[in-house]
Amino acid sequence: xxxxxxxxxxxxxxxxxxxxxxxxxxxxxxxxxxxxxxxxxxxxxxxxxxxxxxxxxxxxxxxxxxxxxxxxxxxxxxxxxxxxxxxxxxxxxxxxxxxxxxxxxxxxxxxxxxxxxxxxxxxxxxxxxxxxxxxxxxxxxxxxxxxxxxxxxxxxxxxxxxxxxxxxxxxxxxxxxxxxxxxxxxxxxxxxxxxxxxxxxxxxxxxxxxxxxxxxxxxxxxxxxxxxxxxxxxxxxxxxxxxxxxxxxxxxxxxxxxxxxxxxxxxxxxxxxxxxxxxxxxxxxxxxxxxxxxxxxxxxxxxxxxxxxxxxxxxxxxxxxxxxxxx
Amino acid sequence: xxxxxxxxxxxxxxxxxxxxxxxxxxxxxxxxxxxxxxxxxxxxxxxxxxxxxxxxxxxxxxxxxxxxxxxxxxxxxxxxxxxxxxxxxxxxxxxxxxxxxxxxxxxxxxxxxxxxxxxxxxxxxxxxxxxxxxxxxxxxxxxxxxxxxxxxxxxxxxxxxxxxxxxxxxxxxxxxxxxxxxxxxxxxxxxxxxxxxxxxxxxxxxxxxxxxxxxxxxxxxxxxxxxxxxxxxxxxxxxxxxxxxxxxxxxxxxxxxxxxxxxxxxxxxxxxxxxxxxxxxxxxxxxxxxxxxxxxxxxxxxxxxxxxxxxxxxxxxxxxxxxxxxxxxxxxxxxxxxxxxxxxxxxxxxxxxxxxxxxxxxxxxxxxxxxxxxxxxxxxxxxxxxxxxxxxxxxxxxxxxxxxxxxxxxxxxxxxxxxxxxxxxxxxxxxxxxxxxxxxxxxxxxxxxxxxxxxxxxxxxxxxxxxxxxxxxxxxxxxxxxxxxxxxxxxxxxxxxxxxxx
Numbered sequence: 001x002x003x004x005x006x007x008x009x010x011x012x013x014x015x016x017x018x019x020x021x022x023x024x025x026x027x028x029x030x031x032x033x034x035x036x037x038x039x040x041x042x043x044x045x046x047x048x049x050x051x052x053x054x055x056x057x058x059x060x061x062x063x064x065x066x067x068x069x070x071x072x073x074x075x076x077x078x079x080x081x082x083x084x085x086x087x088x089x090x091x092x093x094x095x096x097x098x099x100x101x102x103x104x105x106x107x108x109x110x111x112x113x114x115x116x117x118x119x120x121x122x123x124x125x126x127x128x129x130x131x132x133x134x135x136x137x138x139x140x141x142x143x144x145x146x147x148x149x150x151x152x153x154x155x156x157x158x159x160x161x162x163x164x165x166x167x168x169x170x171x172x173x174x175x176x177x178x179x180x181x182x183x184x185x186x187x188x189x190x191x192x193x194x195x196x197x198x199x200x201x202x203x204x205x206x207x208x209x210x211x212x213x214x215x216x217x218x219x220x221x222x223x224x225x226x227x228x229x230x231x232x233x234x235x236x237x238x239x240x241x242x243x244x245x246x247x248x249x250x251x252x253x254x255x256x257x258x259x260x261x262x263x264x265x266x267x268x269x270x271x272x273x274x275x276x277x278x279x280x281x282x283x284x285x286x287x288x289x290x291x292x293x294x295x296x297x298x299x300x301x302x303x304x305x306x307x308x309x310x311x312x313x314x315x316x317x318x319x320x321x322x323x324x325x326x327x
Numbered sequence: 328x329x330x331x332x333x334x335x336x337x338x339x340x341x342x343x344x345x346x347x348x349x350x351x352x353x354x355x356x357x358x359x360x361x362x363x364x365x366x367x368x369x370x371x372x373x374x375x376x377x378x379x380x381x382x383x384x385x386x387x388x389x390x391x392x393x394x395x396x397x398x399x400x401x402x403x404x405x406x407x408x409x410x411x412x413x414x415x416x417x418x419x420x421x422x423x424x425x426x427x428x429x430x431x432x433x434x435x436x437x438x439x440x441x442x443x444x445x446x447x448x449x450x451x452x453x454x455x456x457x458x459x460x461x462x463x464x465x466x467x468x469x470x471x472x473x474x475x476x477x478x479x480x481x482x483x484x485x486x487x488x489x490x491x492x493x494x495x496x497x498x499x500x501x502x503x504x505x506x507x508x509x510x511x512x513x514x515x516x517x518x519x520x521x522x523x524x525x526x527x528x529x530x531x532x533x534x535x536x537x538x539x540x541x542x543x544x545x546x547x548x549x550x551x552x553x554x555x556x557x558x559x560x561x562x563x564x565x566x567x568x569x570x571x572x573x574x575x576x577x578x579x580x581x582x583x584x585x586x587x588x589x590x591x592x593x594x595x596x597x598x599x600x601x602x603x604x605x606x607x608x609x610x611x612x613x614x615x616x617x618x619x620x621x622x623x624x625x626x627x628x629x630x631x632x633x634x635x636x637x638x639x640x641x642x643x644x645x646x647x648x649x650x651x652x653x654x655x656x657x658x659x660x661x662x663x664x665x666x667x668x669x670x671x672x673x674x675x676x677x678x679x680x681x682x683x684x685x686x687x688x689x690x691x692x693x694x695x696x697x698x699x700x701x702x703x704x705x706x707x708x709x710x711x712x713x714x715x716x717x718x719x720x721x722x723x724x725x726x727x728x729x730x731x732x733x734x735x736x737x738x739x740x741x742x743x744x745x746x747x748x749x750x751x752x753x754x755x756x757x758x759x760x761x762x763x764x765x766x767x768x769x770x771x772x773x774x775x776x777x778x779x780x781x782x783x784x785x786x787x788x789x790x791x792x793x794x795x796x797x798x799x800x801x802x803x804x805x806x807x808x809x810x811x812x813x814x815x816x817x818x819x820x821x822x823x824x825x826x827x828x829x
Binding site: 194195196199200202203205206207209210211212213214215216217269272273274 | 634636655656657660666668673674675676677678679680684687688689691692695699700701703743
């Protein structure tokens, strides 16, 4: 292989990241405040919630599945947290007469509720053999419906300070959100690389039939993956609620698509078996930088959607191209 | 009129590293049924694929009615009068019979500026041709509502409707009942009287006797000869099919087999009534037990059922004197059985994973610290040890398995099972698609395992391998066990005659 084709290969394999980094660089040079500490800290907080969702989705993608219910589960978790963590003196309090609940208990409730949906996703996909795309699409609607019924579509607000501080607070100048995301990233990295479950996950993605023959409990592994993912959506929803200081049923809408796109941009293959935690982090970071750049460049929101859509398609086309080349 | 309807002259075809066909001749008389026979891998399918333009032949000529023919692709062949009824039919069961017959050549009708499919004409024509071969099915019925035999006759009707001059029947009776075979033969005889020539690929001697006029035998990609069926005996056919010298070299066999039975299978019946039935056998410690038979003998299905990959309706599996319930591979692994599957790509390798991951995947339970964390260092040692022991040629343990050669991939899969230290290792076509050098190494590994007291079941379609490696050979035919021969008494002839005892 000549050096020239080497460069071409690197460019094609990482093309989308390079183009987006170029865009970031141009934005940084032309717009003064882009590389300011304030904006970077802002991006890190935005990234934190998104990367937690993407960690969850990555497991589904690596096993050749997907999870389209991610965004709605984030919304449900934010709404559950919202209804349980309002100030006692807030006039629009959802559960009047209920005193202040311990915050960890509320977080646990969010996680448990979402895990139930994650488990159902896993069971539907592994035991009933429903394609993940369809199964989780159905779950997306179910979760949204449940959220509407639960909140009666009322917007939630008036949160306790202790709750919102989780999002706004800093330790030695580092936002709590960033620290939490970092800790979860470490945990996931450990699971992916140092546990049986992680190895089984990659094996299923690499060749499900061969994994089964090798004695891997494919069904159990998949159920755990969808439950873990749901737990992460719950945490993300809980944090997003704190960050916004309010929640509504529409919170998290469409986040699953951004998470899938970010994973793919970072190098998690939609053909399964391939994808590291670092890929997920890079993907989300690049995607968030893209959004921030477009805001700084003054591109209207409507057009931003178009750009994001194109980026998603190009990223997946490039990913598939890599796979076909291997054949 | 030319003497022959179809003539293939000096057809040769090579694949990288193998000469699949070497100057094959085939001459089919008009209105005759011409049997094409040979062992698995003799090159029958390759020859037919060359005829249909699926493979491009390296040299050779094809004549149809004396005229030289250039065939570009299967569609081209169809239009020139060659049709094939496949071993595995490829119909679209959810569409109607007529639509399947006219797929790709629907009769069209004008509807203003648009061209639309003329369903009425299509159904009428389909009905006509079905009637023509005396199979009056409703052309509007879904193809999937027919039996395999009926689908075959639809394929034949399709061939007739395209005025095919030569129809190839590739093991047409392999999944048919006796009555269905009779019906098929009625159609075949009818076509003969109309002057259609047929090439009939089959292993079943009785059928050849009943239906074929001429017979051409192939062996290892070479042309053996052509006879009139009435001039050649069954024994002679078998002799001509296998009559080669043993050219492969096998490591010397060792008398490692003991009397201690480690695995016993009693009256095992498949959940699928067309698959294996009432199979019983015993496997002893230190033994290499060969399983021979033709393609379709259900050897793979039997072993996959023993390993829990397929369902059984009845029967017992006894491991180390204890009856076990195996419903999935995990159960079999717990009971000390390992399985190297036939389809290495489909159910063996984890393509996009490293050699290390591929070796360790089924034994991770042995490498847990505190029941939770994997001891990566110990796993690394396991992999290093196996790479050295089986001399797997790889740049590193991190190399992706898909970049290795077939032989090295197979050694990685063998390591995967050795890491589990099983008592019984089932190897389904362990040397398929592997070069000669690596084959020898794999034989050596098998002999070493037997020496350590492991019991090995080897399914092989290569007779010399079967005879060269096995202490005992079980032969299957059509889902039944038709006989057993000891390794030193085994000859290609006696195995072949058991393998064709339909």
